[in-house]
Amino acid sequence: MRPIDLAREHGLSAQAIRNYDDAGILPPTERSQTGYRRYTPLHAQALRAFLALRGGHGHQQAMEIMRSTNRGDTESAYRLIDAAHVALLAERNTRTEVATALGALSTTPTPISGRPLTVGELARRLGVHPATLRTWETEGILRPERDRVTGYREYGPDCVRDAQIAQQLRRGGYLLHQVAQFLDALRDAGGTDALSAFLDAWQDRLTTRSRNLLAGAAQLDAYLALLDLT
Incomplete structure (x- = not known):
């Protein structure tokens, strides 16, 4: 597979794929005799995992998770993932506390x-x-x-x-x-309309991030399963 083959699935450029490769987001890449990069279904799944992780973790942390995974340090990758869930739980609890406190205040x-x-x-x-x-x-x-x-x-x-x-x-x-x-x-x-809208928007952000974290975990799990077969 060529860089453009991986890029096309996600609407990316071939240069973006090369950049991700150089950043360690993709596993080590073999080159043809003429120097061209050669990608496999393993690289394609690594890219899917990174893009999915990015939705819940952000670019930098998703990159660190993939780098750790690709160098065989899954313990560090799991710690980064666990930390994100802990932070999300803390924010979810904070939102509940703020909602309770604001609900006790009359607008x-x-x-x-x-x-x-x-x-x-x-x-x-x-x-x-x-x-x-x-x-x-x-x-x-x-x-x-x-x-x-x-x-x-x-x-x-x-x-x-x-x-x-x-x-x-x-x-x-x-x-x-x-x-x-x-x-x-x-x-x-x-009055209360703005208060309700504020709390609802906060809850929506939490829900969206939870779903994004789940989606990222699913794609990373699929990538890890492929790694186990190599």
Whole structure:
């Protein structure tokens, strides 16, 4: 088989196949007397395994899995695969925790008795440093009012709710700009629609990655079975 024969199945270029070969993603390749690479069904299955693994593990880790497999170090390959499943399980648990925490928060602000909270009061309520709240404001996560006389920040019901949601999302590993984007969507949607869409999209990503990991494992298993026969 020529590079183009392997490439055609996946809509790749012949050069991409040569690059994968040089990177150690494919098993050692024999060459013809004229120097051309000669591929076999084993190489074709290695390519299928790599492309399938890439969907769940990403390019770099999929490449490391194939390199380890091709040099006979299946223990390292299995460790990389196991680590991906452990990380996915941790994220799945985090998503459940965030969903539970956000579900306990009302997306409709509840009245705060008395005056709005100061930055220090809100920080104590959340158990964070006041500087954290100021950073969230800079990132567009919080939008406190200002006292007309003193200029001090005032956190009313909207800000308290947004701060509580931001705290849960940060615990879930979301970056500041992602938290800001979510709260913008929540404000635009006016309530629970954005919250449900956010949690549903997160669940969809987890499901997709789980399926991709399964697909990659199946193709790698087929490749290992061929290796056993060689």
